[in-house]
Amino acid sequence: MNGLSGPNEGAPPGDDAVVLESDALERAMLSTFDGLVSSAQSAERIVSASMALRAAQIDKLRVWSEAMVAAEGPAAAGSEPHGWTPAVRGRRELVFELACALRIPESTADRLFDESRQLVNVLTETHAALREGEISYRHAQVMVEQTATLPDEAAADYERELLPFAKTLTVAKFVRVARKKREVLHPESITDRRQKGLEERRVWLDPLPDGMTFLGAHLSAEIGVAAHGRLTEIARAQDAPGDDRTLAQKRADALGDLLLDGDTCAAEGDAAGAAGGSGAGSGSGSGSPAGTGHGIRPKVLVTVPMLTLLGKSEQPATLEGYGPIDPHVARQLAADAPSFTRVLTDPVTSAILDFDRTKYAVPADLRLVLRVRDEVCRAPGCNSPAVNCDVDHSVDFAQGGTTCAGNLSHLCRAHHNLKHHTRVRLRNPGDGRIEWTTRAGRTYVTYPANTIGAPPGSAQAGAPPGDWPPPGDWPPPGDWPKTDGTIGPSPF
Template sequence: MTALMDATIEQVAALGAVTEMLVSVERTIGSLLAARDGLLALGSRLAVETAEQSEEPSADGVDLAMRAVAAEFGAALRVSDRTLQRRMLDAELLVTRFPRVWRAQGAGVISAAHARIIVDAGTHLDDETRREEYSERMVAFARTESANRVGREARRVADRLQPRTVDARHADARQERRVWLTNRADGMAELSIFGPAALVHGAFDRVTAMAKAAAAGGEVVECAHGSRSGRPHDGRTLGQTRCDIALDLLLTGAPAGHDTTDGMLARITPTVSVTVPVMTLLGSGTVPAELNGCVPIDGRTARLLAGSAAGWDRVLTHPITAAVLAVDRYRPSAELRRHLTARDSRCRFPTCGYAARDCDLDHTEDHALGGTTDADNLGHLCRRHHVLKHRTPWHVEHLGDGTFAWTSPTGQVHIDRPRAQNAETFTEDDSPPF
């Protein structure tokens, strides 16, 4: 039976009505997103204007003003202020440099996806006349084409209108090379690399060739991350083998092109932090272990890491509330620092997720002004929010029990409480665990 051949007139009419409504909703969403970009761009301009009013305007002052405004927006929306600041910069780029594209999105002529692709491809068009010509041509093209087709055409048109050579543009683009981590569900994560195409494609081709060679035969070995490699009958796909080999190279390989004569970089080993309830460690718990305070991982991996660790902290928690009671270690170090790392687990600015181990330990009340060095006056702040606290109108107060109250420049108060510990809790009705 051919699909929809037996549909009634009423069903076809209903499908047409749903399609029309879907198109209308998509246009409305695009218009609202354009309105949001307008507001974000306005916030960016307010930050710049405020910074320029100071007696000694500077790039550092503009950046601090942007941080303060982004923090105001982020705390109100419960979104990371880093994310908001990136959105503000993107919105400013769209609204001020590509106003025709922004207006077309606001009118529902093109979608937000179309607008983003057009702006990305034309970002390096510095001449306003060429940029306007580019915008006009691409908005007209995008009216009847999908976003992926617009992307191909946009890159072609932008390249023809760009007076700078590919070599010059590539030299600038290389400055943006980076590696970043994205956590995923079920104990998984993504490691992304943005770099020169020739090198990235070459690395991918080499890993692929290694994966194919491993599938063709070889000795079964235990990889550094617990996977098995070798036999053609081990059941892995090419993608799985490619992943296992790439992780092995990153975890155990030496960067020959960057290492010192004494092999300093080759001696560096990876470090992760795992929080695992004792019942889970024993194999009978229901709360999964956590990696670096944010990613659940499987029990086998947690037990493997715990068993091979030279030392580990024991965090004693309340059996009902899971609040931190004490922290000790089989090889003790600074007790207070361990306690605060366990209590905070992350930066204590609302919406920030930076791990405590990557943060500064800050006195809420300045030590030079009489602030005490204890758990009720200390908290972890990432460098960004440490600077925000000291150099912008944002103010923080420690309410006790690890609770912080942040007051924004507009007077809004945002409460940040310690993250619940990764521990099992019990009620009086629960059976004893042993």
């Protein structure tokens, strides 16, 4: 063979063909695999290009809205109560319009307008890279965030130096590089910028699935690092035989104890662990199967279906500001509550008792029922808890509107002002729905979290007249369970 060997020399005839066939199959599969990777890259470029187009269109919308406000001319003297100038009113209408159209929170819509203006008018090279699919929108957002407080001239220099990194690094690595470069190029001292940053400190709550939630805090760096360090020290000091919690779980339990009681209550937690199993050890009970801890003092609204409270049903209760919670936890909270307000709900329709009032002031019992009905502000996309909102007469009391559930709804202060000081209109049909009409004439409908219905004995949706509540499932008239487990008079 002239010193050359074949692909499978010495093998029986036919094996060479098998090897060649196998190699061809592998090459074909790798080619298809590579093609799919390329397709994913192409799809990502299309997404980036779409984000660039969205930014351009949103900025055009902003410019057009400002032009419409300017065309209206200056406001008449005395027609701008509480600072509602034509520019302020136009911006609020614009943000509300986009938020409803894209089904996003108004804070997100407001941020989109600012990001789009920065990309289209200042960070033009970043916008072009986004349009060509060279960077993702998250990379562009990082560039916007890092240049937001820079003068336009400094922002242009910063963009030219940072954009090559955006084209090659992941977002997380790009953020680290961008922050370092910003410290070098920023004309203001870090001391001055820290003072501005402190004005934005806050705490927020994000509900999560499965009875959990995320409690976040935006703090100064030294406080955040020190707080995390203290939680770590507390967690490591709580090692005990039989306690199989992870360090992360112990940190979370220690945080709950400190916020609720001011200490970690280790002795009580250990006692709970002995009684309830190895998972316990925290007084807050945040990760413990032993139940709700001693630190929980119900100052929130928990709506418990009566059959659940009586132990005849496992239908979830509702924790205000969160949503469905474990029936066992709800019964514990009800039993431990120093006072207890009962809200009668239909076990079939979940309808709540209605009220009818003729005075302007909303009485406490009606406020409570409305709070259970709405749970949050009734504006589209707004999740401000009802407990922090105003109770608004949809039709003003002075114009014949009544103080009844069909004419009342919870609006946060921002949307209460939006209703009164802009051309956004609200209509309450009286059946629980709230209809919002924007400046552009588009209508968006919000629905209550819970249904308000007629009192016991009347016809209910889903139940024949006279069959509400179902016979035998409720205590006799006048006999209702109290928080101490005894039976007392009906609250209705």
